[in-house]
Amino acid sequence: MxxxxxxxxxxxxxxxxxxxxxxxxxxxxxxxxxxVFARSWLFLAHESMLPKAGDFFTTSMGEDPVVVVRQKDGSLQAYLNQCRHRGMRLCHADGGNTKAFTCPYHGWAYGLDGGLTSVPLEEQAYRNQLDKSRWGLTRVPRLATYKGLVFGNWDESAPSLEAYxxxxxxxxxxxxxxxxxxxxxxxxxxxxxxxxxxxxxxxxxxxxxxxxxxxxxxxxxxxxxxxxxxxxxxxxxxxxxxxxxxxxxxxxxxxxxxxxxxxxxxxxxxxxxxxxxxxxxxxxxxxxxxxxxxxxxxxxxxxxxxxxxxxxxxxxxxxxxxxxxxxxxxxxxxxxxxxxxxxxxxxxxxxxxxxxxxxxxxxxxxxxxxxxxxxxxxxxxxxxxxxxxxxxxxxxxxxxxxxxxxxxxxxxxxxxxxxxxxxxxxxxxxxxxxxxxxxxxxxxxxxxxxxxxx
Ligand code: FES
Ligand SMILES: [Fe+2]
Known part of the structure; x- marks a missing residue:
């Protein structure tokens, strides 16, 4: 069956x-x-925990680790907390404030917007041929806030948070x-x-x-x-x-x-x-x-x-x-x-x-x-x-x-x-x-x- x-x-x-x-x-x-977990709206954080640009909080959606980040324009984004090079947990802190996230394994660094900004030995090892624009963090596609509670959903076709x-x-x-x-x-x-x-x-x-x-x-x-x-x-x-x-x-x-x-x-x-x-x-x-x-x-x-x-x-x-x-x-x-x-x-x-x-x-x-x-x-x-x-x-x-x-x-x-x-x-x-x-x-x-x- x-x-x-x-x-x-x-x-x-x-x-x-x-x-x-x-x-x-x-x-x-x-x-x-x-x-269930990759299609439901899941609670990530409370807005009061992330008041300033660069504030971040690490949590998980099901077993997927994610990091929620306050952007420079005041909006929120959330990313899979997984380096795109070999999948290392990118951010190990429970929360804090940062300008960038640097992977502890080989040192790839990502901006608050999830983009890959720097790679060690980029010239010598990668011959300047790595297209960094395609190796940004995996973004949680749906984010919504309800009266201070921030939720994320992996499923782009899910109903709105209110309808849910x-x-x-x-x-x-x-x-x-x-x-x-x-x-x-x-x-x-x-x-x-x-x-x-x-x-x-x-x-x-x-x-x-x-x-x-x-x-x-x-x-x-x-x-x-x-x-x-x-x-x-x-x-x-x-x-x-x-x-x-x-x-x-x-x-x-x-x-x-x-x-x-x-x-x-x-x-x-x-x-x-x-x-x-x-x-x-x-x-x-x-x-x-x-x-x-x-x-x-x-x-x-x-x-x-x-x-x-x-x-x-x-x-x-x-x-x-x-x-x-x-x-x-x-x-x-x-x-x-x-x-x-x-x-x-x-x-x-x-x-x-x-x-x-x-x-x-x-x-x-x-x-x-x-x-x-x-x-x-x-x-x-x-x-x-x-x-x-x-x-x-x-x-x-x-x-x-x-x-x-x-x-x-x-x-x-x-x-x-x-x-x-x-x-x-x-x-x-x-x-x-x-x-x-x-x-x-x-x-x-x-x-x-x-x-x-x-
Ligand atoms: S696994 Fe992150 S830089 Fe290699
Ligand atoms: Fe009880």
């Missing part, structure tokens, strides 16, 4: 079934690099657009490795509200009991039990569409987030009127929950973690965690936020470790032959999808559901099997049409 059709048969989103081979098979992984995001932009705005001035990245980036497939992390952030009460139960008990994390600033009274955010939640929503997903609780409290320091929750309270004026009540109040922009960009409102799950083989990811803050926030709030962020979602964060422990163990189980053949159940909320009349866009469900997870895998299977973007979009549209009977 054609390998693409075979992959397609491993996902049955209409009945909520997935074959776990998709998380462990090296051939499927190679096909993902080509069909679709309804997910509405949910993303709740993270990026709370205040005038937008957002910035605070401090450096936490980077670490987890031995699991990238889809476990991306899918959990897309859809899985269900794990939080159980996986994070002990962390929530401890946090909720701390006066610093209670909006009234008072310790728990004797005999009082901490109530997690979901106990007081007034229901919630899960959205899934085009592979993206978002899930959260409704609340009436502008600081209903137990994961951040008191100074940060006070900031959310103080700035609530501005956020409500810009975003409306639902998104301004929404400070907890999960989000993934397919395939590998995830974020959590409130703790302000923005992360990329860089794939590193079928059984490994490199997590890059950025702390995103409103640019207009006072310095002491930024300081408190970056500490809260590290405490909850840094590599040793108490919530982070709960999550990664699960993914690593599932991946270990999948070393077994039988385990890789045994279907997973993804049926939660199946058949209860609906469109809402209150302005919350897209196909939605109750917050505890697997609508976004099913949509994530359906889109993944469509990308893995379709020849081009027209076909991917047609397959997505017919799937979504079946979900909601209008």
């Amino acid at each position: 054609d390998d693409r059709l075979q992959v397609r048969s491993m996902v049955d989103a209409r009945h909520g079934r997935v074959k776990p081979q998709i998380y462990a098979d090296p051939e499927i992984y190679q096909l993902e690099l080509e069909r 995001m679709g309804d997910m932009a509405w949910y993303l705005d709740g993270f990026l657009d709370r205040r005038a001035g937008g957002t910035e990245v605070l401090g450096g980036i936490h980077k670490w490795v987890i031995d699991c497939n990238w889809k476990f992390a991306a899918e959990q952030f897309c859809s899985d509200q269900y794990h939080a009460p159980y996986t994070h139960a002990s962390a929530v008990q401890v946090l909720q009991a701390s006066p610093a994390n209670k909006s009234d600033g008072k310790p728990l009274g004797e005999g009082q039990t901490a109530r997690p955010v979901w106990a007081d939640a007034l229901g919630g929503v899960q959205f899934g569409g085009q592979g993206h997903g978002s899930a959260f609780f409704f609340t009436e409290k502008p600081d209903a987030n137990v994961w951040v320091d008191g100074a940060v929750s006070a900031y959310f309270r103080d700035t609530y009127p501005e956020a409500e004026a810009r975003l409306g009540k639902v998104r301004a109040l929404r400070l907890a929950g999960h989000n993934t922009l397919f395939p590998t960009l995830s974020w959590l409102n409130g703790t302000q973690t923005l992360r990329v799950w860089h794939p590193r083989g079928p059984n490994k990811i490199e997590v890059w965690a950025f702390c995103l803050c409103d640019r207009e926030a006072p310095a002491e709030v930024k300081d408190a936020l970056i500490k809260s962020h590290a405490r909850a979602f840094g590599p040793a964060g108490f919530l982070e470790q709960d999550d990664s422990e699960n993914w690593v163990e599932v991946q270990k189980v999948l070393q077994g032959h039988k385990a890789r053949q045994t279907e997973f159940c993804m049926e939660m909320g199946l058949g209860h999808e609906a469109r809402r009349a209150d302005g919350i866009p897209g196909v939605t469900n109750y917050t505890f559901a697997e609508t976004a997870a099913r949509g994530f895998y359906q889109h993944w299977a469509n990308m893995m099997s379709a020849e081009n973007w027209d076909e991917i979009q047609a397959l997505n549209a017919s799937y979504e049409k079946e979900l909601v009977h209008e």
